[in-house]
Amino acid sequence: MIEEYRKQLRSKLTDHLLDFLRRSGLPDKMLGFLLRTAHFHTPWYFLLFFIFLPKRWALAALVPLVLSALLFFYFKGCFLSVVEYKLTGRDDNIIDPYILLCNETISDSSRYSYTVYTAVIYFIVAFLILLSRGCFSL
Numbered sequence: 001m002i003e004e005y006r007k008q009l010r011s012k013l014t015d016h017l018l019d020f021l022r023r024s025g026l027p028d029k030m031l032g033f034l035l036r037t038a039h040f041h042t043p044w045y046f047l048l049f050f051i052f053l054p055k056r057w058a059l060a061a062l063v064p065l066v067l068s069a070l071l072f073f074y075f076k077g078c079f080l081s082v083v084e085y086k087l088t089g090r091d092d093n094i095i096d097p098y099i100l101l102c103n104e105t106i107s108d109s110s111r112y113s114y115t116v117y118t119a120v121i122y123f124i125v126a127f128l129i130l131l132s133r134g135c136f137s138l
Helices: 002-022 028-052 055-060 062-075 079-088 096-101 108-132
Strands: none
Touching (some): 002 028, 002 079, 028 055, 028 062, 028 108, 055 062, 096 108
């Protein structure tokens, strides 16, 4: 029952995001391209936020990242990747280059695992950046 609810909630979220994006009037393939680009670049932008924003704002930038991580674990995958697929029809994923660089085969399980590994490393790096800036102490 919980699994069914989780799937329904993920479906509703992806459908709402699709509706919102399509209201722009841009073609689906262009929307998918823009979403995929933002999806890929956003983590890099957040690292810059951690480095250059005032301490208070740098710490606040953790909120959307933690929320994203919680949604990833709750939905057992990234709902943005689902939206990208629905817009483009392409089954490639932003984690795929990293999987291929490690000479691994792309599959749902490798995508999930590599995303978790990458997120753990990312949060450690973010924590170290914020710690080195004196945003919090141990």
